[in-house]
Amino acid sequence: MPIVEAHGLTKVFRRPEKEAGLAGALKHLISRRFTDTVAVDHLDLSIEEGEAVAYVGPNGAGKSTTVKLLSGILVPTAGEVRIDDLNPQRHRIAIAHRLGVLFGQRTQLWWDLPVGESLAVLRDIYGVDAATYRKRLDRFDQVLDLGEILPVVGRRLSLGQRMRADLAAALLHGPRIVYLDEPTIGLDLVVKDRVRDFLRTIRDEGTTLMLTSHDLADIEELCQRLVIIDAGRIIFDGDFVAVKDRFARERILHVMVERPVPMEVLRTTLPEAEVAAGKTPLHFSVRFDRFTMTAGQAVNALAELENLVDIRVDEPNIEDVIRRVYSGELVLDETTP
Structure with missing residues (x-):
């Protein structure tokens, strides 16, 4: 059974249309008008346990919205999501223990707490025992140099430091499924390489990864499967190596x-x-x-x-292939060998 499933997944955002100023606000009270924006459009997706899936698309394609729907942060307008055969909206606590989520432009740290205390709070929330917590922190320290930033208050972290701390926070409870949205943004080359090595390790240990990134080196080094989304719809879902062999030869x-x-x-x-x-x-x-x-x-x-x-x-470079797809020069289909 797939560990992540979505059937007919749809998300429509409704935004009010109103003119500027007080007159516009009063007019909107009397005669309301709205614009519907379809962010995710009848999306079907199935991910097996232990897969590493690249989920890519141009800005505004619906990548982050999909991740939020799959993690239970957003409620779909239509369709269904199953995570480990559970509905993420109805079983939020059970799903939270199975999922790790990293949004490159958001943080789960407490701004006014040192990084070490934020991680300790997350340890208590997830019920991680002391021995496991220390073991995981030691492992994160080897990859992410956490020791130097544990005493630093969240709001004083640089982007690269925050990303390292957020990655540790996302993986602290040993999730079976990890959604990574721009996981290496702000990291220097040395730390990027170490993070990729670490993510490969947990992938090989059976953790399911879903990765969205504009850094295609992340995708090439971590993922076996490529899913491309555009305008809220999946336009390609297939084997990463097969695409590279056919179109980047x-x-x-x-x-x-x-x-x-x-x-x-x-x-x-x-x-x-x-x-x-x-x-x-x-x-x-x-x-x-x-x-x-x-x-x-x-x-x-x-x-x-x-x-x-x-x-x-x-x-050969997969970046050229994806760029050609975005620009409409190349049409991929699910029969790509």
Whole structure:
């Protein structure tokens, strides 16, 4: 049985239409008008236990609203959500012990308390025993350097420090399902790498992850499945590697040589590749399909020129694929192999 299920999930926000000023307010009292905005539109989603799912889309697509519906923060206008076969709106306490939620732009720390005291309050709320609490804090300290920020009052934390503390708060009670909304925002490169390693570890231990992020390195390193949402609807749901293999299969070699080589010679040497001149006569690029030719085969063919100076490889990037989907250049479908 899936651990997260949504069927026909819909959320409509109603906003009043009124003119500015007192006259507009009085007019609205007499004749009320509203505008309905559909944030999530009849969404169906199923996530198995232990899956790591990337949930991506342009700004305003409905990502954060979906997460709030799945965690019970918002009540759906229509449709149903089941978390571990429970309704999150009706079984809030039971669901709270199963879920960990991190919103990159929100905090669950108390602004006027030191981080250590905020975590202690959460320990008592979730009923985490002392030994488990210490063990988890030690583990978080190894990844997030928590020790240095435990005495710091919440309102004095930098963005990166707050994100580290909030990540610890979201995972403190050992949730089975973790929703991560921009989990590495504000973190430096070293801490990002450590956080990703830690999230991979808990994923491999069976924790279910649902990740929304504009940092696609988070997605590439953590997720096996890609779900793309636009205008409140899922437009693609499929295997992450399959999408990358189908639409991000191109590689580019950037080559520098000692002496200029005629384009005709290069194209004869690499007939299955597209060769283009570079910024100087000593530079050129080789574009090829990584399933038709390997980088090693391309380099071996170029080595016959005997005047290579430098070679740099541009790897396929899922970011380009998702950017093309957003812009309408590429249409993915659920039959993508």
